Amino acid sequence: MTDSDAFLKAWEPDNTIPYPRRHWMEEFAAPAATYPAVDFLPLDMSAVFTAYLEGAQFDLYSLINLEMGPDGTLALAVIGAVPEERDDMLFCLDTDNGQVLLLGVGDGTLELVNSTFKAFAEFLYHFALFIDADTGGLGRAKRAKALRATMNAIDPAALEDRESWWNVALIQLGSKR
Structure with missing residues (x-):
């Protein structure tokens, strides 16, 4: 498990x-074990995540x-968005089970x-390490493959589809040069 200093x-x-x-x-039914050990998230992470939702349809941490239908109501807490689509593609915490879902x-x-x-935060952490160490195209595909293996070990369900x-x-x- 990654500690607070490493995340920072x-x-x-x-x-x-x-x-x-x-x-x-x-407040939420999601088990405590589904939460990251830290009480902070990144503000902005390249093309994969942003917490900058100013002016967007939904505010950060708002409840949706x-x-x-017959399955009832799904309670979601907004934790961020896809940077290029922050009005339409929201990362949300399912408040009942602790999953992170992408809401269109x-x-x-x-x-x-x-x-x-917790797995979402770990993925963002390892993605940040990948970006920080990136020196360009040479070797990037191999490093992306290693990142995939790390992520798969953390949360295989996130990579099934x-x-x-x-x-x-x-x-x-892996394809950027």
Whole structure:
């Protein structure tokens, strides 16, 4: 498990924002083990994550109750967005089970991003390490393959679907020269 200092170093202290970990753990049904050990997230991470939602349709950490028909209501907490699509593609915590889902606001689609919020933070951590160590195209595909193996060891369900959020991000990393 990655410790607080390692997260801060990878994400840089000026590039973090607190989230209401303690409050959420008391209020939401998601098990405590599904939360990261830290109470902060990165503000911005290249093309994969941003917490900058100013001016977007939903605010950071706002709650969304998504009607699921006969299955009831899915309660989600917004934890960030896809940087290029921050009005439409939101990373959300499923407050019942601790999964991180990608919500397509416009069409109401849901996609599993990570099995737990904790795994999501670990993926962002390892992605940040990859970006920080990047020196260009030579060797990038090999390093992307190693990153995939690390991520798969953390949360294999996040990489099961070939078109999942993380698979697409990893394919793009490996193909950039």
